[in-house]
Amino acid sequence: MNTTDLEQLENQLEVALKNIRSTKTQFMLDQLDDLHHRETFLVETNNVLRSKIGGDDANVGASSLSMHGFASGWML
Numbered sequence: 001m002n003t004t005d006l007e008q009l010e011n012q013l014e015v016a017l018k019n020i021r022s023t024k025t026q027f028m029l030d031q032l033d034d035l036h037h038r039e040t041f042l043v044e045t046n047n048v049l050r051s052k053i054g055g056d057d058a059n060v061g062a063s064s065l066s067m068h069g070f071a072s073g074w075m076l
Helices: 003-055 062-067
Strands: none
Touching: none
16 A cells, blocks of 8 residues: 555545544434433423322322323333
């Protein structure tokens, strides 16, 4: 390999590395956005549950929990 070939290979590697870093960054930003949405949902759900406990301790049933996603099975 001559120097021109090595320079072209170096440029290709740099472009590939930039693409990988960009993809990784976008993936991390998407995950962060998803986590922010989940946090908002959990805070809202927590507030609803706290208000139900504070307002009527005996009436926190499965129907109110399923309304907020807990009984649907997608929450951990």
